[in-house]
Amino acid sequence: MHHYFKDKMETWEGKLVRLxxxxxxxxxxxxxxxxxxxxxxxxxxxxxxxLPCEACKIEASMTIKGKKKDYQLYFDFVEEKD
Structure with missing residues (x-):
């Protein structure tokens, strides 16, 4: 399993996470x-x-401000299957 919290944050873009x-x-x-x-x-x-709603395709967003080490309190990365 890859530990994205050790990577540069810019590499997180597009990754799937679970709150x-x-x-x-x-x-x-x-x-x-x-x-x-x-x-x-x-x-x-x-x-x-x-992820887009299956019925209406709407996406909701949120912003978290903080330090890199604190984001682990909010989410974990999910490995995606190709």
Whole structure:
């Protein structure tokens, strides 16, 4: 299993993650276990997007600001099958 938390954050873009906890924005509550994709990553913030809704194709997003070591509190990377 690859440990992405040791890699440069820029390499996280496009990776699939699973939330470790409930996360709230002003609009949404993303439940623990929600699958999301890293939309962008830099040393200031991570932007995550939900997978498109099967019915309506809408995606919701959230931003987490913090330090690289703290992101493990919010999500783990999911290995994708090709």
């Amino acid at each position: 470790n906890r409930d996360c709230e924005t002003g609009l949404y509550v993303f439940k623990k276990g929600t699958l999301m994709r890293v939309w962008s990553a830099n040393n200031v913030r991570i932007m995550l997007r939900t």
